Amino acid sequence: MTSAPPRASARASARPALRTVGRLAAAFAIALVLGALTSFGQAALPDALASLANSAGGWTIPTAIVVGLLARGRGEAAVGGALAFVALTLGYALASTARGFPFDPLAWSLIGVVAGPVVGLSAFALRRPRRRAAGAAILGGILLGEGVYGLTVVSETTSPVWWWIELALGAALALAVALAALGRRRLGDAILAAGGAVLVAAAFWAAFSALPLIWG
Template structure:
C-alpha cells in the first residue's frame, strides 16, 4: 500500500504558496511601477496583467476545481493587499472594497483557468486561453482606442500571444486566438457601456 500525503495538507501548502506568490507579485508590481518610465509604468498597474498571477500559481501547483479557484483568489487578493500597503497614499474604503471584490472574483476565474490550461482536453485549454488571453487583449484594445500609447499595443499583443501559446497544435492555436478575440470584444463593449453609464 503506497503512502500518500493527506489532501488537506496538500491544499494547505497550496494556499501558503499562493499567499507567498501574491505578496511577491505585489512587491514586484509596486517596484516596477516606481522604476519604469512613463508610459510603461502603466503595465505594472493593469488589472488584466495581474490576472496572470493566479493563473500561473494554480498551473504551477497543479491544483484543480475548488482548490484552484480558492488558490487563485488568495493569490490575487494578497497581491492587491501588498500593492495597497505599499502605496504612498492610503486608498479610500470604497476603493479597498472594490479592489477586494474584484480581486476575489478575478482571482477565482483566472485560477480556474490555470487549472484548465493543464488539461488534456483541447476544449478546456481553449477556454483557459479565452479567459486570460481575452482579458489581456480586451484591456489592451480599450487602452489603444480610448487612451493611446505604445504600452497598450504591447499588452494587446501579449494577450494574443498568450492565447496562441496555450495551443498545442496549429488548429488549436487558431481556435484559442479566436476565442480570446471574442472575449476581448465582449469586454471592450462592457468597458464602453460602463464608461457611458459613469459619464451620464
C-alpha cells in the same frame, strides 16, 4: 490482516488537506509580495512600461502563473485564483500606503473574488489538453481586451508600449493553442481558442469601459 492505528490513519487522511492549505498559503504569500512590488514598480518602471504596474493584465499574468504552477485541482485553482488576486490587491494597498499614497483595496478585492477564480481555473485548464482551448480563450481574451482598451480609451494618458505587449501576448497564447489544436485535427478547439479570445476581449473592453459609470 490488521488495520492501521486510528491516529496514523487520521494523520494520513489529513495530509492531502494540509498540502492543499500549504499551496494556497504559498499562492497568497507570493501574490502579496508581487502586489507590493507592483506599487513600487509604478515609481521604478520607465514611462513606456508604467502601465504594467497599473493594469489588470499586470495582475492577471502573475495570478495565472502562480495558480497554474501550484494548483492540483479545479477547486484549488478557483480558490487559489481568488486568494492570489485579493493578495495582490492587499499587497499593493499596503505598499502604496507605506509610500504615502493610501489605496482602498475594497473594490478591487471584490473584483478579485469574482475574477480570480476565473483566472485560476483558466490557468489550470492550460495544463489539461481537453480544456486548454477554453483556458487560452479566457486568458488570451483578457490580455487582448485590455490591450485594445488601453490603445482606444486611455491612449492619451498612457504609453502604448505595454498595451501592445498585452495584445501580442494575448494573441500569441490564443493562436498557439489554436494552431496546436489544428495540428491535432481538433477544429472545435481551434475555433474556441481563437474565436473565444475575441469574444472575451470584446466583453472585457465593454466591462472596463463601463467601470467609470459604475464607480462614478
